[in-house]
């Protein structure tokens with residue numbers, strides 16, 4: 017799929033994986049609508065996108081806030097008659113000071129559970145639903161999952177990360193089912209499922225993963241290759 021002049025919306029574009037995906041889409045000549053809460057960081061993503069030849073518009077949105085999410089979708093619909101690409105990258109697996117890993121389930125805060133689900137699965141579902149009518153044939157939705165330890169293949173997962181685990185497994189079910197339901201519209205839905213990625217927050221919270229963490233750009237390129245391909249309903253695991 018030729019990406020030049022296509023309109024793409026990327027959540028989580030203020031930092032980490034989402035920022036890199038937004039910049040890669042800019043390199044391809046897309047007009048990228050970047051979404052997050054931190055306007056200063058979103059503006060810096062915008063400058064990077066302009067520098068590589070893309071276009072960009074910043075949309076400050078707290079995806080936990082339904083009114084803000086609806087305002088985002090209505091504004092995009094007013095300004096644009098089509099949207100070709102939606103990358104749901106925003107996710108919450110840490111607060112400012114600690115991760116939501118290695119926590120016995122009964123010790124999880126309500127906030128950690130609600131934030132993870134609201135940003136990681138609810139917002140992805142609501143944005144996808146709102147934007148399907150703007151997607152012409154050839155539309156692309158790419159969601160974001162994650163891997164959870166070595167026991168995955170046997171059906172058991174790392175302990176202590178219930179909020180993120182449930183969110184990511186839900187996004188995988190959503191991805192596969194939506195891919196199936198949109199088959200006739202020729203809109204594809206896939207998910208990227210990375211192991212640790214060397215983002216700022218992984219460097220801060222999981223420095224011990226330095227040798228095994230995946231470079232951010234390598235993961236961003238998986239989003240781009242899924243967008244360019246005709247694959248549908250796939251959850252693509254990425255490891256180093």
Ligand SMILES: NC(=O)c1ccc[n+]([C@@H]2O[C@H](COP(=O)([O-])OP(=O)(O)OC[C@H]3O[C@@H](n4cnc5c(N)ncnc54)[C@H](OP(=O)(O)O)[C@@H]3O)[C@@H](O)[C@H]2O)c1
Nearest residue numbers: 028030031032033052053054078079106107162212213215
């Ligand atoms: N890094 C990894 O090792 C790894 C591995 C597997 C999966 N993942 C998944 O990949 C995605 C990105 O990871 P990352 O490491 O790049 O994350 P990150 O550095 O923590 O960045 C999270 C992004 O999500 C946005 N976000 C968080 N809460 C939001 C809210 N309430 N409203 C709007 N935007 C919000 C943040 O923007 P603002 O702060 O500007 O709101 C930021 O751009 C997440 O879904 C994560 O679960 C990451």
